[in-house]
Amino acid sequence: MVIYKGKDYKDVSRKAANIMSAQIIMNPRSVLGLATGSTPVGMYQQLIEWYKKGDLDFSKITTVNLDEYKGLSPDNDQSYRYFMDQNLLNHINIEKSHTYVPNGMDEDSERACKEYDKIISMVGGIDMQLLGIGGNGHIGFNEPGVAFEKETHCVNLTESTIKANARFFKSIDDVPKQAYTMGIKNIMSAKKILLIATGSSKAKAIYDSLYGPITPNVPASILQLHPDVTIVADEDALQLL
Numbered sequence: 001m002v003i004y005k006g007k008d009y010k011d012v013s014r015k016a017a018n019i020m021s022a023q024i025i026m027n028p029r030s031v032l033g034l035a036t037g038s039t040p041v042g043m044y045q046q047l048i049e050w051y052k053k054g055d056l057d058f059s060k061i062t063t064v065n066l067d068e069y070k071g072l073s074p075d076n077d078q079s080y081r082y083f084m085d086q087n088l089l090n091h092i093n094i095e096k097s098h099t100y101v102p103n104g105m106d107e108d109s110e111r112a113c114k115e116y117d118k119i120i121s122m123v124g125g126i127d128m129q130l131l132g133i134g135g136n137g138h139i140g141f142n143e144p145g146v147a148f149e150k151e152t153h154c155v156n157l158t159e160s161t162i163k164a165n166a167r168f169f170k171s172i173d174d175v176p177k178q179a180y181t182m183g184i185k186n187i188m189s190a191k192k193i194l195l196i197a198t199g200s201s202k203a204k205a206i207y208d209s210l211y212g213p214i215t216p217n218v219p220a221s222i223l224q225l226h227p228d229v230t231i232v233a234d235e236d237a238l239q240l241l
């Protein structure tokens with residue numbers, strides 16, 4: 001495991017974008033596992049900037065996102081498909097048909113999740129998976145208590161995650177209560193993992209994930225067993241290390 005300390009959000013975003021860029025340059029056909037949330041936005045902006053300068057080519061890249069709210073359509077501005085389009089995919093030369101997000105509109109959870117697992121194996125697995133981390137140690141929507149052996153599955157969001165995400169919705173009642181998420185098994189199968197975290201609200205989750213026992217109560221703690229994890233975080237997120 002390698003840990004890079006960034007000065008602030010901008011520095012973390014640039015360092016993380018450098019690592020993702022290296023992956024893209026070394027393997028232009030990479031399958032990138034992407035993430036939503038506020039943390040990766042700066043990194044995506046940096047990638048767009050470098051693409052516009054002519055330094056990056058996404059034409060042969062495939063992306064698979066970690067998760068999607070159940071019940072939100074791709075054109076709903078709170079869906080993760082919409083987020084990805086707005087924050088990255090619409091601004092680079094990627095084939096849209098090579099970008100995947102779980103199908104939140106499929107009400108049949110089992111079918112939707114199986115289909116997503118099939119997509120991940122069809123594209124050949126994930127070369128580099130980007131992760132944020134929740135204040136409770138969740139990765140994707142794998143909340144505390146999740147079984148480590150799960151692949152894509154439907155989850156009931158915890159109160160703390162619903163509260164954390166309410167800032168993006170008109171009211172807390174509008175936050176969907178369920179989501180489809182890659183499981184820990186999908187994430188752990190990625191060849192490389194890049195986790196980014198900023199702010200003191202992530203400090204305990206980072207500490208527990210890196211130094212605490214490996215337990216489903218802190219889903220990110222499983223990353224201690226992954227052979228190729230890079231963490232980029234600011235001083236606030238690393239303050240307990």
Ligand code: PGA
Pocket residue numbers: 036037038039040132133134135138139140
């Ligand atoms: P954030 O979310 O980037 O908005 O803090 C991270 C997460 O919950 O995984």
